[in-house]
Amino acid sequence: xxxxxxxxxxxxxxxxxxxxxxxxxxxxxxxxxxxxxxxxxxxxxxxxxxxxxxxxxxxxxxxxxxxxxxxxxxxxxxxxxxxxxxxxxxxxxxxxxxxxxxxxxxxxxxxxxxxxxxxxxxxxxxxxxxxxxxxxxxxxxxxxxxxxxxxxxxxxxxxxxxxxxxxxxxxxxxxxxxxxxxxxxxxxxxxxxxxxxxxxxxxxxxxxxxxxxxxxxxxxxxxxxxxxxxxxxxxxxxxxxxxxxxxxxxxxxxxxxxxxxxxxxxxxxxxxxxxxxxxxxxxxxxxxxxxxxxxxxxxxxxxxxxxx
Numbered sequence: 001x002x003x004x005x006x007x008x009x010x011x012x013x014x015x016x017x018x019x020x021x022x023x024x025x026x027x028x029x030x031x032x033x034x035x036x037x038x039x040x041x042x043x044x045x046x047x048x049x050x051x052x053x054x055x056x057x058x059x060x061x062x063x064x065x066x067x068x069x070x071x072x073x074x075x076x077x078x079x080x081x082x083x084x085x086x087x088x089x090x091x092x093x094x095x096x097x098x099x100x101x102x103x104x105x106x107x108x109x110x111x112x113x114x115x116x117x118x119x120x121x122x123x124x125x126x127x128x129x130x131x132x133x134x135x136x137x138x139x140x141x142x143x144x145x146x147x148x149x150x151x152x153x154x155x156x157x158x159x160x161x162x163x164x165x166x167x168x169x170x171x172x173x174x175x176x177x178x179x180x181x182x183x184x185x186x187x188x189x190x191x192x193x194x195x196x197x198x199x200x201x202x203x204x205x206x207x208x209x210x211x212x213x214x215x216x217x218x219x220x221x222x223x224x225x226x227x228x229x230x231x232x233x234x235x236x237x238x239x240x241x242x243x244x245x246x247x248x249x250x251x252x253x254x255x256x257x258x259x260x261x262x263x264x265x266x267x268x269x270x271x272x273x274x275x276x277x278x279x280x281x282x283x284x285x286x287x288x289x290x291x292x293x294x295x296x297x298x299x300x301x302x303x304x305x306x307x308x
């Protein structure tokens with residue numbers, strides 16, 4: 001929208017060549033405030049989109065690191081937003097809710113008592129961002145994401161990641177061992193919709209009535225997702241954990257809503273999803289099959305080169 005030269009990407013890892021060639025890229029450690037401030041000043045940054053965080057399952061295994069990255073990292077960019085008058089977007093999550101939250105059509109404003117480190121850090125982010133908005137006038141914006149599906153990247157340590165992993169296994173192996181029970185209903189969204197909703201929220205020209213909004217698209221269980229996949233891959237099978245020995249991620253999923261009420265986002269900045277379950281599944285399978293075909297072609301070419 002604004003030209004790739006006006007978007008400065010960052011990470012603590014070296015960017016792939018094609019990504020680095022697409023526009024400015026800098027090393028940025030969210031724990032290092034002076035480094036972040038130098039980037040803001042040198043590049044004349046006016047918006048920060050802050051995605052640095054440890055996700056739910058990874059955070060439970062390393063709570064000290066999650067507290068440090070998810071809370072201190074956010075506090076650093078929030079203070080930068082106050083000092084340099086920046087617009088700040090930092091996503092929240094369904095993990096910010098908890099076991100006492102209403103499970104169905106969970107509204108924006110409700111009981112929030114998360115029982116995971118990930119959820120606690122994200123609720124901290126929401127409340128602190130709203131405090132800085134009220135106290136210091138920071139243009140802080142956030143959306144509670146459901147599980148995000150994308151064929152372009154592998155699962156990254158989230159409890160909803162089964163809904164990505166299942167497609168890779170379906171295409172490559174024809175079977176998937178799911179770590180959640182078959183009837184675990186969770187809200188989900190395809191990446192394209194996530195980007196669209198984020199951009200619509202970020203670029204809205206004036207401060208919105210509230211800082212944090214639910215974003216939703218579809219809700220389904222692993223069994224429902226498997227059934228939709230079988231419409232395209234009839235041979236696909238799926239197995240589930242023993243009910244007496246649940247995966248630790250099951251308790252995390254049980255504390256989250258099964259569906260979200262995102263009517264305020266639809267009303268206030270025109271949010272509307274484009275991908276229902278059928279379109280999402282077809283797109284994921286098509287993209288992953290294309291990846292597998294490309295890998296096979298590359299492997300055959302490599303073998304031919306060795307033979308020559």
